[in-house]
Amino acid sequence: MAKYQYQTEVGQLLQLMTHSLYSNREIFLRELISNASDAIDKFNYLHLTDDKFKNEEWEPQINIKLDKDDNSISISDNGIGMNEKDLIENLGTIAKSGTKAFLEELQKQKDKKIDSNLIGQFGVGFYSVFMVSDSVEVISKKAGEDKAYKFISDGTGEFEVNEVVKDEHGTVIYIKLKDDAKEFLEPYKIKEIVKKYSNHIPYKIYINYKESIKDEDGKERVENKKELANEATALWTLPKNEIKDEEYIEFYKTNWHDTQEPLTWVHTFAEGSLEYKTLFYIPKSAPADIFRADFKPGVKLYIKRVFITDNEKELLPLYLRFVRGIIDSEDLPLNVSREILQENRVLANIKQASVKKILSTIKKLKDEDFDIFIKEYNKLIKEGIYTDHLNRDTLLEIVRYKSSAVDGLTSLNDYIEREKDKKERKKEIYYIIGDDENILRNSPLLEAYKKSDLEVLILDDKEFDEIVTPSIGEYKEWKLVDVSMVEPPSINENEEELKELQKEYENLIKVIKDTLGDSVKDVKVTTRLEDSPSCVVPDSSDPMVSMRHIFKQMGQDEPELPLILEINGKHELIKKLKDSSDLDLIKDSAWILLDSAKLAEGLEPKDKVGFSKRVSKLLSKVI
Numbered sequence: 001m002a003k004y005q006y007q008t009e010v011g012q013l014l015q016l017m018t019h020s021l022y023s024n025r026e027i028f029l030r031e032l033i034s035n036a037s038d039a040i041d042k043f044n045y046l047h048l049t050d051d052k053f054k055n056e057e058w059e060p061q062i063n064i065k066l067d068k069d070d071n072s073i074s075i076s077d078n079g080i081g082m083n084e085k086d087l088i089e090n091l092g093t094i095a096k097s098g099t100k101a102f103l104e105e106l107q108k109q110k111d112k113k114i115d116s117n118l119i120g121q122f123g124v125g126f127y128s129v130f131m132v133s134d135s136v137e138v139i140s141k142k143a144g145e146d147k148a149y150k151f152i153s154d155g156t157g158e159f160e161v162n163e164v165v166k167d168e169h170g171t172v173i174y175i176k177l178k179d180d181a182k183e184f185l186e187p188y189k190i191k192e193i194v195k196k197y198s199n200h201i202p203y204k205i206y207i208n209y210k211e212s213i214k215d216e217d218g219k220e221r222v223e224n225k226k227e228l229a230n231e232a233t234a235l236w237t238l239p240k241n242e243i244k245d246e247e248y249i250e251f252y253k254t255n256w257h258d259t260q261e262p263l264t265w266v267h268t269f270a271e272g273s274l275e276y277k278t279l280f281y282i283p284k285s286a287p288a289d290i291f292r293a294d295f296k297p298g299v300k301l302y303i304k305r306v307f308i309t310d311n312e313k314e315l316l317p318l319y320l321r322f323v324r325g326i327i328d329s330e331d332l333p334l335n336v337s338r339e340i341l342q343e344n345r346v347l348a349n350i351k352q353a354s355v356k357k358i359l360s361t362i363k364k365l366k367d368e369d370f371d372i373f374i375k376e377y378n379k380l381i382k383e384g385i386y387t388d389h390l391n392r393d394t395l396l397e398i399v400r401y402k403s404s405a406v407d408g409l410t411s412l413n414d415y416i417e418r419e420k421d422k423k424e425r426k427k428e429i430y431y432i433i434g435d436d437e438n439i440l441r442n443s444p445l446l447e448a449y450k451k452s453d454l455e456v457l458i459l460d461d462k463e464f465d466e467i468v469t470p471s472i473g474e475y476k477e478w479k480l481v482d483v484s485m486v487e488p489p490s491i492n493e494n495e496e497e498l499k500e501l502q503k504e505y506e507n508l509i510k511v512i513k514d515t516l517g518d519s520v521k522d523v524k525v526t527t528r529l530e531d532s533p534s535c536v537v538p539d540s541s542d543p544m545v546s547m548r549h550i551f552k553q554m555g556q557d558e559p560e561l562p563l564i565l566e567i568n569g570k571h572e573l574i575k576k577l578k579d580s581s582d583l584d585l586i587k588d589s590a591w592i593l594l595d596s597a598k599l600a601e602g603l604e605p606k607d608k609v610g611f612s613k614r615v616s617k618l619l620s621k622v623i
Contacts, residue, residue, distance in 0.1 A: 002160065002161050003158050003160050004088060004092055004158060004159055004161065005157060006092060006157060006159065025131050025132055025181070026184075026197075027128055027197075028128040029064075029075070029193050029194070029197070029198075030193070030198060030254055031125035031126065031128045031129075031257075032075045032125075032126070032129065032173055033075065033194070033198045033201060033205065034125065034198070034201075034254060034257075035125060035126065036062045036075060036077035036079060036171070037062065037077075037198075037201045037202070037203060038079075038310075039079025039080050039081065039170070039171060040062070040077055040078070040079035040080075040203050041079070041307030042079060042080040042307070043058075043060075043078070043079045043080040043081075043143055043170075044060060044306055044307060045306060045307060045308060046143060048306060048334050049334050049335045059078075060077075060079070060203045060204075061077075061078065061203060061204045061206060062076070062077050062201070062203055062204070062205045063075070063076045063205075063206045064190055064194075064206065064207050064208065064229070065208040065209070066185050066186075066187060066190065066207065066208065066209040067185075067210075068185050068210070070176075071176065071177050071182070071185070072174060072175060072176050072177060073175045073177060073184055073185065074172055074173065074174045074175065075172075075173045075175075076170065076171065076173070077170050077171055078168060078169065078170040079169075079170050079171065080142065080143050080169065081140045081141045081142040081143055081145075081169040081170050081171055082140040082171060083140075083142040083145055083147070083149065084147075084161055084163075086140075086142065087138065087149055087151045087161055088161060091126060091138065091151050091153075092151075092159055092161075125257065129173070129175055130155040132177055132178055132181040132184060133175045133177060133181070134154065134176045134177070134178055135153065135154040135155075135176045136151075136153055136154075136155070136173065136175055137150055137151065137174040138150065138172070138173050138174075139151075139164060139166055139171070139172045139174070140166070140170070140171040140172070141166040141167075141168065141169050141170065142169060143169040144169075145169075147163055148163070148164050148165060148166035149162065149163055149164060150162050150163075150164045187207055187209045187211075187225070190207050190229070191207060191227070191229050194207070195229065195230070196250065197250060197253070197254045198229075198230055198254055199230045199247070199250070200230070200231060200233060200234065200235035200250075200254075201230055201232065201254075202232060202233065202234040202305065203232060204228055204230070204232045205228070205229045205230045205232070206226050206227065206228055206229065207226070207227050207229050208224070208225065208226050209225050210222050210225070211223050211225050234302075234305055234328075235247065235248070235251045235279070236267065236278070236279040236326050236328060237277060237305060237328070240267050240269075243267075248265055249262065252265070252281045255300075255324075256281070256283070256298065258283055258284075258285075258324075260283070260284040260285060261284065262281040262282060262283055262284060262324075263281075263283065263284045263369055263372060264281075264282050264361055264365060264369065265279065265280060265282070265325075266279075266280050266358060266361045267279045268353075268357055270350075270353065274329075274331060274346060274349055275329075275330035275331060276327065276328060276329045276330060276331070277326075277327075278325065278326065278327050278328070278350070278354055278357070279325050279326045280323050280324070280326075280354065280357070280358055280361075281323070281324045281325055282322070282362070282373065283322060283324060283376075284372060285376060286376040286377060287322060290322055295313075297313045297315070298321065298322065298324035299312075299315045299323060299324065299327060300325070300326050300327070301315055301326075301327050301328075301329075301341075302326060302327065302328040302329070303328070303329050303332045303334050303336070304329075304330055304334070306334060308334075308336070312341060314342060315327055315347075315351065316351060316354060316355065316358075317351075317355060317384065317387065317388055318383070319381070319383040319384035319387060319388065320355065320358060320380070320384070321380070322376070322380060323358060327347075327350060327354070329346060329347070329350060331346045332344065332346055332347065352390070355388070355391055356391070356394075359391060359394045359395065359398065360394075362398055363394070363397060374409060378399065379461065381395055381399045382399060382461070382464045382465070382468045383464065385399060385468055385472065386467060386468045386471055392472075396412055397411065399411070399412070401415075401431070401458070402437060402457065402458040402459075402460065403415065403455055403456070403457055403458060404441065404446060404449070404450070404455055404456040404458060405418065405455040405456075406418075412476075412478075413476075415429055415455060415457065416429070416475075416476065418455060419454070419455055422453070422454075425454075426489060427477055427478045428478060428479050428480075428481045428489070429457065429475065429478050429479070429480045430449060430454060430455065430456045430481050430483050431456060431457035431465075431469060431480060431481070431482060431483065432445060432456055432457070432458060432459065432482070432483050432484065433459045433460075433465045433466050433469065433482065434459075434460060434462055434601065435462045435602055436460060436602050437458055437460040439601065439602045440458050440459075440460055440602075441458060442600070443535075443600060444528075444529055444531075444532035444534070444535035444597065444600055444601075445483050445484055445528070445535055445537065445601075446483065447528065447529050447531060447532060448489075448527070448528040448530065449488060449489075450530075452488070452489060454489065469482075485537070485538065487526075487528065488527075488528045497527065498525070498526075498527050501525045501527070501569035502524075502525050504525075504569065504578070505525045505569055505578055508578045508586070509523050509524070509525065509567075511586050511587070511590070512565070512567070512586070512590040512593070515586075515587045515590040515591070516565065516590055516591070516594060519594065520536075520563055520564060520594065521539045521563060521564050522564045522565070523564070523565045523566075523567070524564060524565075524566050525566070525568075525569045526568065526569075527569075527570075528566065529570075529571070530568075532571070532597075532600065533567065533568050533571040533573045533574055533593060534565060534566060534567050534574075534593040534594070534596070534597040535566050535597050535601070536563045536564065536565055536566070536594065536597040536598055536601060536603070537563065537564050537566060538561045538562065538564070539562045539563070565593065565594050565597065567593065573589075577589055585618070585621070588614045588617060588618060589618070591610065591611070591614055592611070592614050592615060592618065595607075
């Protein structure tokens with residue numbers, strides 16, 4: 001007898017399961033049936049491809065046994081099974097972050113009432129059994145191995161794993177029910193649950209129970225009953241006109257463990273040079289691991305209705321990793337390897353056609369659903385713009401941005417429509433990038449654009465936008481322009497006035513340059529500003545500016561930007577500095593002009609203490 005301690009987070013989860021309030025407890029059966037189906041999927045593949053198992057007489061099925069006398073329910077399958085190591089890893093510890101993410105999600109529940117749907121969503125579905133059980137035994141034998149093992153737990157701090165005898169491969173989960181869970185011993189209740197959640201599991205699910213029957217002479221006898229509880233057809237193989245929306249939705253919830261209905265789905269039958277069926281769903285909420293390197297892929301690959309893998313991350317492009325669904329090909333060989341999958345032309349063509357279908361479906365979403373989609377997945381659409389050149393134009397139609405001209409979000413098409421008829425308007429889409437929307441909207445760099453009634457896109461997702469947006473180049477012949485990299489458009493701009501200002505401030509600029517030294521690349525007078533005395537802009541001609549995103553992609557610290565300080569020759573402060581004979585005042589002001597301009601762009605002054613002292617010094621002079 002070997003005893004083990006539960007992993008800390010699993011122990012916390014089990015505490016919640018056994019002592020908290022529950023909602024929708026019937027989900028435990030859905031989770032266990034789903035796990036059984038997955039196990040059969042895996043053995044089915046071996047049965048068809050591995051010589052060791054090809055000759056085995058095998059009919060895949062899931063059996064649910066109800067025993068009122070014993071107050072127990074058992075769920076068994078003849079799938080791939082588990083060995084000792086599998087039982088410990090799968091039921092006693094969790095290597096990935098599923099349990100932790102689940103616990104964090106529970107903390108958000110104000111009433112601390114467990115919605116058991118969450119259990120499956122975070123990959124810890126087996127533990128839902130402890131909502132209805134006093135104790136659980138899992139007896140399993142792995143296909144191709146001689147030994148069988150039993151996992152025993154009452155949902156407290158430890159569990160046992162012992163060697164036992166079992167003739168066939170597969171798994172039996174024996175559940176000793178709590179007194180308040182006897183409803184799950186009624187055949188009609190189990191049929192109802194299977195019909196609701198697992199009707200389209202592609203393997204037969206039988207309910208086994210005893211029924212008392214009276215003979216003609218009035219004598220009572222007990223009969224063993226075995227009834228098929230599901231249709232056992234793969235939903236994606238059925239004609240679309242034979243499937244109700246409710247069936248699509250329940251199939252999604254069952255297979256991808258979501259509490260919500262999907263945002264939409266697309267079901268495709270392709271015939272001709274390639275034969276395949278696909279069924280894709282877009283979740284209403286982004287999966288919890290969507291930005292983790294070890295995210296769980298959402299698409300399952302079948303070949304001729306035989307499950308192949310649910311762990312291949314490139315069945316769709318990575319930026320579509322939020323999509324859940326099934327690809328079922330008629331043309332791939334069953335024994336296709338992972339290496340061949342990645343280079344297979346058949347799969348590449350299916351992938352390409354599927355992407356177009358998915359993006360087309362997204363474009364057609366109703367306004368409210370489209371807004372939900374953008375809220376959840378806009379970052380990933382930006383990722384696609386950078387990585388998927390073939391579908392870039394479609395992705396650029398989908399992506400949305402904040403704007404200086406409208407509330408909410410806007411498309412690039414709407415931006416162009418608003419701007420195209422403005423007098424002397426260049427075909428340029430202006431944007432500004434940073435971390436903070438408020439700072440960007442109030443940036444001195446926008447003052448000239450506001451004065452000229454020119455719209456600027458507010459890109460406050462710097463991590464993505466700084467890499468993605470410059471790579472776009474043009475959209476429908478409109479060039480994308482970073483306002484920090486160029487002079488403002490010359491609408492109503494008087495070049496002669498700028499030349500005069502440069503000459504007028506020549507001496508002041510020299511003093512500021514000498515004072516700031518290497519802290520700036522250059523100092524110039526500008527007409528881009530209205531209300532602000534100064535601003536900083538990167539030197540667009542410096543190669544280090546365009547290389548910053550390369551450093552970021554490589555995981556290295558970004559090089560410091562070579563900045564140009566621009567001063568507003570029309571501002572009262574700058575005029576007074578020009579006429580001042582107080583050299584110390586001018587030098588202190590030079591640093592304040594630089595540091596305050598940095599702060600306005602969300603940048604940190606190099607010497608914060610020095611900045612504070614200079615501000616105090618100047619205030620003391622004027623008060």
